[in-house]
Amino acid sequence: xxxxxxxENSLNIxxxxxxxxxxxxxxxxxxxxxxxFMKLNYLGDFEDIEIDKNQLKEIEKYDIVITYILNxxxxxxxxxxxxxxxxxxxxxxxAGEGFKKQLENFGNVICPNxxxxxxxxxxxxxxxxxxxxxxxxxxxxxxxxxxxxxxxKIDGVEILRGAPCGSTNETMKEFIGKEYSEKTIIDIGLRxxxxxxAGKLRIxxxxxxxxxxxxxxLVNGINVI
Numbered sequence: 001x002x003x004x005x006x007x008e009n010s011l012n013i014x015x016x017x018x019x020x021x022x023x024x025x026x027x028x029x030x031x032x033x034x035x036x037f038m039k040l041n042y043l044g045d046f047e048d049i050e051i052d053k054n055q056l057k058e059i060e061k062y063d064i065v066i067t068y069i070l071n072x073x074x075x076x077x078x079x080x081x082x083x084x085x086x087x088x089x090x091x092x093x094x095a096g097e098g099f100k101k102q103l104e105n106f107g108n109v110i111c112p113n114x115x116x117x118x119x120x121x122x123x124x125x126x127x128x129x130x131x132x133x134x135x136x137x138x139x140x141x142x143x144x145x146x147x148x149x150x151x152x153k154i155d156g157v158e159i160l161r162g163a164p165c166g167s168t169n170e171t172m173k174e175f176i177g178k179e180y181s182e183k184t185i186i187d188i189g190l191r192x193x194x195x196x197x198a199g200k201l202r203i204x205x206x207x208x209x210x211x212x213x214x215x216x217x218l219v220n221g222i223n224v225i
Contacts, residue, residue: 010135011033011034011063011064011136012033012034012035012036012063013033013034013035013062013064014036014037014066015029015036015067015068016066017069018039018040018068018069018070021093021197022037022092024166024197025115025166029066029140029164033135040052042074045073064090065088068092072095072099075103079091079103086130087132088108088110089106089108089109089110091110091111110123114198114210114217115140115141115164115198116141117142117217118141119141119142123137138161140161140164141161142161142217142220143159143162143163143221143222145157145160145168145172145221145223146160146225147180147222147223147225149224152179152180153177153180154175154178157176163196165195165198167192167195168192168218171194174191175191188215188222189215189216189218193211193214196210196211196214196215198213
């Protein structure tokens with residue numbers, strides 16, 4: 001399986017968490033870019049939150065920040081502090097459309113429904129101002145996969161872009177050598193739900209589960225050759 005593992009040392013990415021989520025993404029993103037993990041230190045609640053000033057200075061050095069913070073007040077305060085910086089923030093955990101709008105109003109923020117459900121079209125108004133996003137989207141976001149078929153079997157898988165949680169790679173490698181059929185494509189969409197991390201976050205309630213959406217994102221990104 002070709003997963004395009006060339007490392008791009010020019011981009012520096014930081015994953016910020018309260019400690020519970022995000023470590024898996026560090027490994028996956030770290031295969032392509034310089035990627036670090038930070039457990040955020042802070043005091044207080046609501047409008048009285050104070051984030052470690054040394055950490056804030058350290059965060060400013062990165063090109064892209066990805067947050068997996070479940071505390072909405074902490075997320076808001078952090079992004080407000082970073083809103084006038086040249087970095088760009090991808091919010092991996094958020095709750096409600098109103099809160100999403102608040103965060104994205106900072107300008108250098110996107111709150112995707114899933115980390116495998118955004119692409120150049122979603123960021124078209126940001127790409128010129130934040131060119132680091134173009135580099136990130138070469139490898140991470142909505143899946144783009146070439147499925148090579150020979151003698152009605154999956155002869156090879158070329159992953160051009162995948163989920164930062166690693167679910168795309170883990171799923172697709174299981175189907176090399178399998179018979180190609182409509183059922184196989186359905187099975188791929190179901191299997192990725194086993195590896196998908198989005199359901200663990202429970203960030204807001206919806207009619208369609210996040211893992212089911214992740215399955216659709218993967219299937220929609222398959223190009224048969």
